[in-house]
Amino acid sequence: MQDIKKWLNGAKDFQQGRQLYDQYGDSNVLKKLFAIGDTLLGRKKMETALLELLSNSTPDVVTHEAPSLQLRKIDGVPEELKPYIEKRKKLHNQRRELHAQLRMMLLHQIKKYTDQDRFVIQMNIYEIGREIDEIWRIERYYAETKTLPVPKPATPVVVDPDTSPEIMYKRIHTLRTYLTPSYQKRLKPSRIEEYRTELETLQRYIADDPPTV
Structure with missing residues (x-):
């Protein structure tokens, strides 16, 4: 879905958008509408449709099999793992609320919200999905090894002396x-x-x- 993300954040070429919807979309009605050509209605529907596709997609990261069922409940879970499970639950709730807000904006076309407002919400959904996937990875690692993965060291910021x-x-x-x-x-x-x-x-x-x- 990176190509849809790039389209939404770029010049939004109509023909390219049509190709993307032909590839990822499933509405024959919209495909026939976009085949007519670049119209005001078609362009508006295209952006809405591609936003919905991207917001409902799984982030482009490696997904991991869910840990065993006993790790999904807080009771009986080791103390060091509880913060991750609590965070995952909160992230799921946040993503659900953002999805509802985005659907409302797309369905009702509320004028006070700009394309940028919708794009920010969609990107937040995307980032939350990446965080949830990372927590699942940590939980699976713990289920297999009984230890938490060692965090990667932060990449130091280096200033290029030749920068003007x-x-x-x-x-x-x-x-x-x-x-x-x-x-x-x-x-x-x-x-x-x-x-x-x-x-x-x-x-x-x-x-x-x-x-x-």
Whole structure:
């Protein structure tokens, strides 16, 4: 579904969108509508249909077989595994609420919501799906080994000394925008931490060796 995601976030070429729906969609009515050509109604229906396909799809990650049934219940589960199960339940609830909100926006075409608003919700659904899949992976690993997987070390942020001052200051401004309270609502916690680490690294680099603008 990465190609649909790319289409929704790009120029939205009509013929390319038609090919995508022919590949992934199952409504013959919509396929006949799109075959007529690039019309205002067809374009509107196409974007809605592809958004629905993407929001209802499984994330493009390796899925894992669910752990044994005894690990699905909190009672009797080892203490170190309980936070993951609780988080998975909360993520399922969040995704269910986002799906309901997206369906309402798509069905009723509420004007106060923009395409960007719908796309942000869809991307949140996608990211939550990735988190749920990762938790299932951890639970399966624990079921097989009775230990938690060792977390991967964070990739250090390295500043390229050849980066121009203009680009460096522009990136700092962008990162500060991402870390504003209003923008953080759109981001997952891990991404917020990545942006914060990158911002701090850039600021330290400039403090130690300020570039000449």
